[in-house]
Amino acid sequence: MNELNVLALSGSLRAGSFNTALLCAARKLNPGGLVIDIHQGLGRLPLYGQDLDTATPPAPVAALRARVGAADALLIATPEHNASVPAALKNAIDWISTAPDRLLHGKPVAIMGASPGPFGSVRAQLALRQILAAVGAETVVKPEVVVFGCDARLIGDVVTDPHSAELLRELLDALARKACRTLVNCPEQHRHHVVSLREERP
Numbered sequence: 001m002n003e004l005n006v007l008a009l010s011g012s013l014r015a016g017s018f019n020t021a022l023l024c025a026a027r028k029l030n031p032g033g034l035v036i037d038i039h040q041g042l043g044r045l046p047l048y049g050q051d052l053d054t055a056t057p058p059a060p061v062a063a064l065r066a067r068v069g070a071a072d073a074l075l076i077a078t079p080e081h082n083a084s085v086p087a088a089l090k091n092a093i094d095w096i097s098t099a100p101d102r103l104l105h106g107k108p109v110a111i112m113g114a115s116p117g118p119f120g121s122v123r124a125q126l127a128l129r130q131i132l133a134a135v136g137a138e139t140v141v142k143p144e145v146v147v148f149g150c151d152a153r154l155i156g157d158v159v160t161d162p163h164s165a166e167l168l169r170e171l172l173d174a175l176a177r178k179a180c181r182t183l184v185n186c187p188e189q190h191r192h193h194v195v196s197l198r199e200e201r202p
């Protein structure tokens with residue numbers, strides 16, 4: 001294995017979404033060793049309902065679960081809707097969480113968010129951390145990437161604010177470190193992380 005496979009989810013279904021753009025920016029900034037694949041299908045998921053959640057779930061659900069299962073890590077960019085996580089993202093997590101093989105348990109996840117407003121998705125990210133804790137995901141704690149005023153800091157797929165761009169790079173690095181803890185065959189590019197983690201232990 002040469003690279004870590006990262007599945008990226010945007011909490012926004014909007015065509016011109018800043019959060020999807022932030023995922024594209026992450027893919028562009030990628031310090032190396034990560035393959036970031038953006039899943040576009042959250043809008044095709046039905047609303048979660050236990051009656052639909054059978055051994056043969058709807059095709060978009062099966063597709064999403066398969067991609068999450070195959071990924072070494074997840075990267076989520078979320079907008080804030082009424083001070084919390086958008087319904088589309090919560091719906092997706094609910095569908096993933098009920099897969100028989102506990103797909104999110106122990107899964108390395110990094111979160112971030114963008115908003116044109118002054119809060120920058122910070123409350124949505126707090127809510128998302130709580131949800132991810134409930135499903136047993138391994139969520140990266142630091143850095144917190146909160147791109148407030150994003151209409152001035154995120155142009156196309158470029159984070160124009162150097163501080164935010166640096167935090168994004170650090171987040172990807174922290175995600176790689178976390179993913180390497182859970183992998184037996186860590187990619188060459190990230191092996192030093194595993195070595196340094198082992199050295200940190202008493």
Ligand SMILES: Cc1cc2nc3c(=O)[nH]c(=O)nc-3n(C[C@H](O)[C@H](O)[C@H](O)COP(=O)(O)O)c2cc1C
Nearest residue numbers: 012014017018019079080081082083115117119120
């Ligand atoms: C229903 C709704 C609720 C929103 N609530 C908030 C909010 O609580 N805090 C905030 O900063 N922005 C809020 N916004 C504005 C979004 O942050 C803004 O639309 C943002 O661009 C959405 O992300 P996107 O560009 O990735 O679609 C809300 C937008 C909508 C449509």
